Amino acid sequence: MSKFVTSAVLTLAVAGAVVPATTIVASANSHKELKTVKVGINSPSKTDQAVWKIVEKNGEKHGIKIKLVTFTDFNQPNAALKQGNIDANAFQHYAFLADWNKAHKSNLQPVGETVLGPGRLYSDKYKSVKDIPDGGTVAVANDPTNEARALFLLQAAGLIKIKAGVTSPTVKDIVSSAKHLHVKELAADQTLASLKSVDASVISATFVEAAGRNPNSAIYVWNANNKQSHQWVNIIAARHDDAKKWYIKALVKSYQTKEVGQYINDHNNGTEIAAWQGAPKAKIVTADTASSATTASSK
Numbered sequence: 001m002s003k004f005v006t007s008a009v010l011t012l013a014v015a016g017a018v019v020p021a022t023t024i025v026a027s028a029n030s031h032k033e034l035k036t037v038k039v040g041i042n043s044p045s046k047t048d049q050a051v052w053k054i055v056e057k058n059g060e061k062h063g064i065k066i067k068l069v070t071f072t073d074f075n076q077p078n079a080a081l082k083q084g085n086i087d088a089n090a091f092q093h094y095a096f097l098a099d100w101n102k103a104h105k106s107n108l109q110p111v112g113e114t115v116l117g118p119g120r121l122y123s124d125k126y127k128s129v130k131d132i133p134d135g136g137t138v139a140v141a142n143d144p145t146n147e148a149r150a151l152f153l154l155q156a157a158g159l160i161k162i163k164a165g166v167t168s169p170t171v172k173d174i175v176s177s178a179k180h181l182h183v184k185e186l187a188a189d190q191t192l193a194s195l196k197s198v199d200a201s202v203i204s205a206t207f208v209e210a211a212g213r214n215p216n217s218a219i220y221v222w223n224a225n226n227k228q229s230h231q232w233v234n235i236i237a238a239r240h241d242d243a244k245k246w247y248i249k250a251l252v253k254s255y256q257t258k259e260v261g262q263y264i265n266d267h268n269n270g271t272e273i274a275a276w277q278g279a280p281k282a283k284i285v286t287a288d289t290a291s292s293a294t295t296a297s298s299k
Contacts, residue, residue: 034065035247039236040077040089041068043189045209047267051260058254064247066254073189074143075100081239082106088238088251090114095145095231109243110235112252115264117234117272119153120218122192122208123200129157129220134179136199142185144168149232150202153222154183205271215271233275 037059044052052068059066069086071077077089078100092100094110101108126132138159140150148168154160159181163173171183186194191203192211205215236255238248261274 032063034060035063035250036067037064037088037247037251038067038069038086039251040071040080040086040091042071042074042077042091043206043210044068044070045206047209047264048206050267051263054257054260054263055255058257058260059250062250062254064250064254066251073187074146078104078106078108078237081108081237084239087242088236088248090234090236090255092237093145093232093234095148096143097235097237099143099145107240108237109240111238111243111248112236112256113275114234114236114255115268115272116229116232116275117205117268118270119149119202119222120205120208120215120271121153121157121200121220122195122203122217123219124195125199127219129159129200132159132179132181132199135182136179137182137184137197139184139186139191139194139198139201140171141188141191141202141204143188144170145231146188146204147171147185151183153202153220154181156222157220209271216269 041048041052052066056066056068069080071080071091074092074096077086077091078097080086081089082104088111097108097110100106121129121138123132132138138154140147140154145168147170151160151162151169151171151174155162159177159179160174160183161176162169163175166173171185174183184194184198188204189207191201192207192213194201195203200219208215208217236252242248256276261277264272264274265277
């Protein structure tokens with residue numbers, strides 16, 4: 001081999017040996033396998049889907065690949081989480097999780113806050129609360145925490161009165177009704193369909209928007225966005241033993257960003273706010289305080 005060729009080979013070899021360390025690290029990171037994190041959600045609206053697209057993109061920056069698993073009722077996501085079929089879920093508020101844990105002897109744990117939305121009363125028959133007829137029927141969710149919230153809403157609207165001092169009322173705690181209403185308890189995912197047969201129904205805006213309806217078409221809105229409403233802030237939940245693991249922290253970090261918060265606040269038309277950017281602190285709502293919460297009639 002000539003000296004020229006030998007020199008050229010050595011030069012190329014040396015050049016290859018001094019590739020910057022940053023290039024090597026970048027290459028290694030680009031081939032690093034992302035940790036798949038399965039997250040249970042419930043009947044996502046178009047806005048929810050858009051929010052999770054942003055969260056999924058953020059997740060890749062934190063080493064995780066978020067895989068959404070959709071459920072159609074309020075019990076499946078927690079059951080799936082407890083059984084280890086998913087890694088986390090994001091569909092419920094503090095009060096619902098606490099009640100579910102108690103009922104199922106579980107210790108699922110809240111790990112991060114997501115959104116807070118006001119309670120809403122809808123009707124396909126009437127445009128105002130005052131139009132609901134005497135002896136009419138109003139539907140509410142039958143799970144303890146959402147039923148309690150719905151009843152507080154009906155009290156704030158002036159439709160019923162709840163026994164003083166009760167913190168988690170059921171229909172048995174209704175002491176009077178100016179319109180002699182019948183309150184019908186249904187599974188939460190049936191409250192929207194009930195509009196065909198009842199005079200009004202307290203429905204989660206998630207179900208309303210997922211069905212392609214305008215969530216702002218409510219005939220009454222209970223804007224309990226104050227220190228009393230922390231129990232109804234929605235959360236990300238995980239198993240107790242996993243709550244402090246890096247990929248769960250990465251999930252929360254991927255959700256609680258300025259970009260996600262801005263999108264939630266800009267695209268929900270007032271149906272939800274980004275809770276972690278200014279959530280009220282915990283204080284249990286009682287029948288005495290619920291009616292004094294900020295209320296507003298919808299358009």
